[in-house]
Amino acid sequence: MATQTGNGATTTSTTADDLVAQVETGARHPAGWQSNLFLAIAFSWALYQLYIATGLPYALAEATGLNFFLGTLQHARRIHLAFAMVLAAMAYPLLRSSPRHTIPIYDWLLAAAALVACFYAVVNYDDIANRSGSFNSTDIAIGALGLMVLGIGVYRSLGLPLLIVVAVFVAYVFFGAYSWVPETIRWKGASVGKALWHFWIQDEGVFGAPVAISASMIFLFVLFGSILEKAGAGNYFIKLAFSLLGHLRGGPAKAAVVASALSGVYSGSSIANVVTTGTFTIPLMKKTGFSAEKAGAVEVASSTNGQLTPPVMGAAAFLMAEFTGVPYTDLLKHALIPAVVSYIALVYIVHLEALKLGLKGLDKPSPTLSASARLLRVLGGMILTVVLFLAVYYLLDAIAKVFPGLTLTSVIVVCAIAYVVLLMIAARRPDLEVDDPNAELKTLPAAGDVAITGLYYLLPIVVLIWAILPTPEKLSPALAASWACFAMIAIALTQHPLKAMFRGETDRIRESFMLGVRECFEGMVAGSRSMISIAVATGAAGVIVGALSLTGMHNVILEFVEVISAGNLLVLLVLVAVMSLILGMGLPTTANYIVVSALMAPVIVTLGAKSGLIIPLVAAHLFVFYFGILADDTPPVGLAAFAAAAISGGDPIKTGIQGFMYDIRTALLPFLFIFNTDILLIDVSFGGAILVFCSAVIAMMLFAAATQGYFFAKSYWWESLVLLLVAFTLFRPGFWLDLITPEFDLRPGTEIVRHAEKQPKDGELQIVVKGPNINNPKRIDQTTLVVPLGKPGKGVQRLEKAGLMVTMEGNVAKLEEPTFASKFVKLAKMFDFYGDKPVQIETVMLPNPRMPKELFYIPGLLLLGLIILLQRRRQTQPAF
Known part of the structure; x- marks a missing residue:
């Protein structure tokens, strides 16, 4: 449904929501008893994932003596995929002509087939174990049925591209040994029974590491984000970003960047991020002077970059930790500087666009305090926050030393007290409403008033970060996510009734509690719906990984790529980047990462070693991950660009092109950290990390200024080239040192x-x-x-x-x-x-003994000073 905006543009938010449904959660919304059954299954899936994430299966097995409870944990991969494929049959129409509000009989049959295929190995577990790898005709039939149902699930929830990729690998397994296959790629072959056993019955194919990680970790983080969103945190982050940045040049666009970054902390989808924040930010950007395409492009670039933001990183962080063997917390450290630098540069790009267009910010409320008083209040708040953080940290550290078993209990008590106090403060202000993006916004709300209304939303995020960082009670990522989910469920259930109680509205407590129950239920169902495509994608990825392990196809791919790239590492990286972009146009972030990393990450490392460059495996995986994400705004398929254009009323292709132009800086980062792993904080000291961060921020801002053709004033072409040279020097000073003294x-x-x-x-x-x-x-x-x-x-x-x-x-x-x-x-x-x-x-x-490479910062900064001096003479408006 289209809505007319104040400036005559049309905002088709319903179309954007429909796009998210088609791609992320399923375009079918059954009615009546079918709807109730779907909701019950989706809710049960969320409950099951929370159940296995805790120690409850062990406790129940010990208390009852029943191995059934251990079985629910032991067979979690198959149960997880069974839920996903059943819900895929119910939520995603198989054909364009399939009904959208009722589930046809063939989908019920496919759901039943998925249950049979997934639970066959569960029911016959002992028999299969006793046969020690020997398969029978039933195994073969079930394996074939399972692959067929999975293929249909891939097609309906992820589209044709991934199905084609999977089909190619399956075909290679079954037909790659025939004489008509070129000898260079031929393999020794395997029987149909052995291949199907490998793919479906064993835990090396479909039910391998990708599905295991989806079942143990990814679901919980997606569930956490869904409940957080339904409880109102998404609206809070948007309002907070606008209240803080809306008064600056291009304020709504800068707020969109920050809001998307905050949403990226818990979101696993760039398309959903576009719709969540873009529905509000894009119309406001247009009102302040951005064109429809540029407004949409800013939101697209912000939302795709949200997938780079730790700790979730588009749900791929957990897979990456498993594939590389790098601890999850170390992976977050490696990903931190590139993500932060990328976002700072995007804010600066938006600022340069605002300067070029001569835009102003929105009016902010008149200050009631003097400038010095406001500064003192800000500094006091920062100091108080630091003091409280240190006090809590050292208190927990002391408790851990004196009473080692009480640290987690202490965290719960401290967070509960903090929650009640923050909620009491929030109750003094009216709740944040979801604004009409098409209404006039003449004055921004006060940042302080907005901030205190939702500070308690940060508590589950604090719990999550505390639990996964090196602390006395460090938990696994899965257990940390489950604790964060339980904390978020508690907030969703209690925030409204407690606010009503603190406001003296005792007659509304029951109504408020039921509102919390509804939000919690909707969040859990939304989490399950969002996980359907991810779980199916990990199952499909298991087929690819299984085919690689069975056939040894890595060597074939290595030789092929080596010939195409002529052994040149830079050419190889460009080929991998293009491949990631092409695959990513039709695949979600997680599926794209699994496919390309399985195929190309080992090749990058191997060819790097042949070229004399030691490339850490995590750097190769982050390389393919970055380019897979950028596919969401790459024409002609970029789905995030289509979602943004549906809201802005602009052209989706132009929106995608503009978004990709904004994201060039993100495309540059993977090449940089391949050749300079300091950016990933690999073997870097604390002081070195600060230097790397500062130099990377300056370099990326200079790169943005060069590509935008504007710094303090409109740049001459040679000034842009000098800025690029300075940016390169700050990013990779070792390049110049290598020319003088070999490493x-x-x-x-x-x-x-x-x-x-x-x-x-x-x-x-x-x-x-x-x-x-x-x-x-x-x-x-x-x-x-x-x-x-x-x-x-x-x-x-x-x-x-x-x-x-x-x-x-x-x-x-x-x-x-x-x-x-x-x-x-x-x-x-x-x-x-x-x-x-x-x-x-x-x-x-x-x-070789050499001088510090950082000395080359000096000539680079002198060149930068020269450009600043020249441009300041032509400057016609303040640069900031």
């Missing part, structure tokens, strides 16, 4: 024993290994390794303890095949250790 002194491989002996305790050696390729002995490959040497000792012994057996044969440092226990066992899959030519250590790379 490594390259020594012959025969010197490895001597240099290994010289290294200090826990030192490292970087070496280049060269030898015949295991699949094509005529081809000589090489790779770069970092060898940890541990305690001091003889060189040969230190190398052996590190996992390398080195023998000297003439002028060659021959490397023996690593054992399975060695951390370098992957070399056995790369090189032929038993061929005519030996695998040898070609080069030892010793770090």
Whole structure:
């Protein structure tokens, strides 16, 4: 339904909501008893996920002596996917002509087939375990049924692109051994029974790691965000952002960026983020002077970047932690600076747009205090917040030392007291209403008045962060999310009746409690609906991962990409970026990340090593993750751009192009942290982290100014080039240092024993290994390794303890095949250790003594000062 705005534009928010339903939660809304059944199943799914996240299954099994309760936990992957596929059959129409308000008989049959396929291994668990990998005809039939039902679920909830990708991998498993398949990609093959057993009955295919993570962690974080949103936190964050930033140049656009960043903390969808915040922000941006396309593009860029925001990161953070082996908390640390820098740069881009258009901010309320009094109040509030935080932290630390078992209880008590106090303060102000975005907004609300009405929404987020950070009672991400969910449920149920009580409205307590019950129920159902496509996507990803593990397809992909890129790492990264964008146009963030990371992340690391660059696995995974997210605003399919255009009334293609132009800075970041891992805070000290953050912020703002063609004034073309040069220098000062003094002194491989002996305790050696390729002995490959040497000792012994057996044969440092226990066992899959030519250590790379690379900041900043001086002379309006 279209709504006419004050300036004549049309806001089709219903269309945007419909788009979210089609893509995220299902376009079908059954009526009558079918609706009640759907709601009951969705609510039951949320309850089940909360149940298995706690220790309740163990407690019930111990109390009753029934193994049934342990079974509900043991088979969580299959139960999780069963819920998802049943709800997919009910919520997502199979065909365009399928009914939208009733569930046809064929969907009931597909739901029943999904239940049979998922619960077959649950019911026959003991029999399957006793057969020790031997399959029968029933296993084969169920495996085929399961793959068919999953494929239909993928098609209806995620679309044709992912189904095609999955079908290609399945086809390769079944037909990749035939003689008509080119020899370069042919594999030895497997029987139909073995393949179906691998895909469906075992836990290595569909029910592998992706579904396990979806069941144990992703669901809980999505549920937390849904309840938080339904309880009113989304509206609170939008109002808070507007009250703080609305008076600045381009204030509504800046508020949209900040509101989307706050929503990104708990949201797992850029499209839903666009609709949630964009319904309010886009009309206001248009009223202050932004065109429909630019208003939509700002919201699209903000919302897609919301998927980069820890701790959820579009629900992919947990998968990334599992795939890379990096602890979840370390992953959040690695992702922090790129996300913050990206958002600061987007705020600055919006500011530059406002300067170019000559825009002003919205009027803010007249101050009742002097400027000095307001400053003192702000500083006092900040100091008080820091003091309270430190007091609570050290109090909990003291309790943990004296009473180790009471820390969690103490947190609950402290948060409960804080909740009641904050709610009492909030009750003194009227509740925040959801404003009509098309109404005139002449004066902004006071930031302080808005802030105190919803501070208690931050408590569950505080609980979540406290629980996953290194604390005396550090919890797993799953348990931390469950505690945050329970905290949010408690707030949803009690906030309205407690406010009514504090306001003396005792006659409204029951009504207010029922409102809280409804919001909690709607939040849990919304969480389940949002998880349907994610859970199905992880099941499909399991097929891809299973196909890779069964066929060894990684080697084929590696050779293919190496030929296409001619061994050039930069060309490879561009190819991977394009591939991620193309796949991401039709896939949700989670599915895109799983597919591309499974295919390309190992290739990036391997080819990087062949090029002499050690790329951390987490950097490769973040690279593909970033470009998968950017697909949401990439024409012609960018779904977030279509959602924003539906609200703004602008052209979706132009909106997508403009949004992608705003997001160029985000596309730059992955290339930068591949070559400069300091940005990911890998092996960086606290002082170094501060320096990296400051230099990255300045560099990204300069990059934004260069691409926008405006700094203090409109830039000449050569000024933009100089700004790009300065930005590059601040991002990667080591590039210039490498031109003066090489990073490594390259020594012959025969010197490895001597240099290994010289290294200090826990030192490292970087070496280049060269030898015949295991699949094509005529081809000589090489790779770069970092060898940890541990305690001091003889060189040969230190190398052996590190996992390398080195023998000297003439002028060659021959490397023996690593054992399975060695951390370098992957070399056995790369090189032929038993061929005519030996695998040898070609080069030892010793770090050269060099001056600090940060010295190159000085000429960069001097150039920046020159540009500022020149532009200040042409400046016609304040730059800030």
